[in-house]
Amino acid sequence: MLVGVVGDSAPVVSTGTIAAYARSVLERAGSLPRNDARRARVRLPGLSIEVHSFDAAMAEAVTRNFLPVSGTDPLSTEEMEIWIVHGEVPDSPVAARWSRGAPYAPHAVAQALDMAGLRAEYYFDLDHWHVCDPSQGTAVQLMRGPEAYPPWETGAPLRPFLHWHYARRGMRLAHAGTLGVGGKGVLMAGAGGSGKSGTVIAGLLNGLQSVGDDYVLLNADREITAYPLYATLKQDPVGYKRLGLDRRLPAGSLNWQGKHQFLIGQVAPRAVPSSLRIGALLVPAVGKASRTTIAPVPRAEAMMALAASSIHQMPGERESGFRFFSMIAQRLPCFRLDLGREPAEIADAIGDFIGRLSR
């Protein structure tokens, strides 16, 4: 027996059985009835997704929190079918538990799945699963019951599936912010508290473009290009007030991080561009000076800022992620961005910098 079963009928899996379990989840979800009332189509760069959601909140997040491609797809389009299901759906797969006697070593788990051509991510507290067969373009988000997902799940829905899909194609979801002028821009990477998100919002409020904060798609062909995926922006209450968002946006509750969460369209005066050609990698830091300064930074330091959180936040694909983000840091000029105090001054400094990159 490849997958054990405990008293409440939840399967129990370990590194040795996870591939068989993942395969069974995909097969079972794929046989569920397709119903137009539960179906949504999301068009992202190079990826057209049909989502079948049996969870109302996740369905709403999928509808609301993406920045879909409008017009011609900038990349060659592939298809993916995703099922969002839970234990109360008749004939649904059952969310397994991790064997309490077995270690969960993410890299070893990812390698075991990779040998079967599969991907999976497990969140212990809720027995919440993302399972994917990238070559077949099928994926399942599996929960114990309705709305039994981690609190961050709705902000960036389907994130592991996008990560695995784009990684297979040599592209990468990056934990980074973007700002641009006239289609040319910069990538900003840094740990929480570095000022990255506040800088993106300051730029948007002062006439700069962005294809997103937190997670963007990077493609590194002849040029390095960032594409928009998610519409979600976040800001802590102090930054929210400093940026004047408390006067601009309707009051709302804070998210699981204690941050305000809103959509890029609520603060960007113009439409989000379909892409930005990236000309530099910036590592922001909350500065002590009144004015913003931008100075060269060692590439190794910039790579660490970009790769560490991007690799850590995405399941599997660690070595290819390390190589990809290293290549980005090797190809782009890298700078430290010491942020001034005034949002408009910060935006002007970055806008001027991007203008100089273009010349």
Place this chain on the structure above:
Amino acid sequence: MLANRYMVAGRDVVSETFDGDIVVLDLNSGKYFSFTDAGCALWEALAAGAPSDMLLPAGAGYSATELQRFLEKLLEHQLLAVRNDATDTALPEEFAEKVRSAKEKPDMFVFDDLADLFKADPIHDVEEPAGWPVLKEG
């Protein structure tokens, strides 16, 4: 220790070079490593399979004791392993020049803020509001 021959500990230890700076990632532990300038030269030589008894050329800015301490750190973090075959690879051509012009002693830096998260026991240590793999404090 200086009589041993070494190799990179395995396929899960990966590295990249950035304008002469080296970053190493242990895919299993999730730890990142970087080196001083002398450390970079030594890592390149060791990774290329150079014999360790040739890692102290005349004019190097470090002693045998300092070299040994550096090797001990690499072994302690499981970036290097002792190899038993006697095959030697020649030192990289620029090795002697690099260690003579190095401004720092051989040393390494460990970035393991994320490593603990990779290795967390998620069943017992998860911080509920943040979710696995964020560890509980204390």
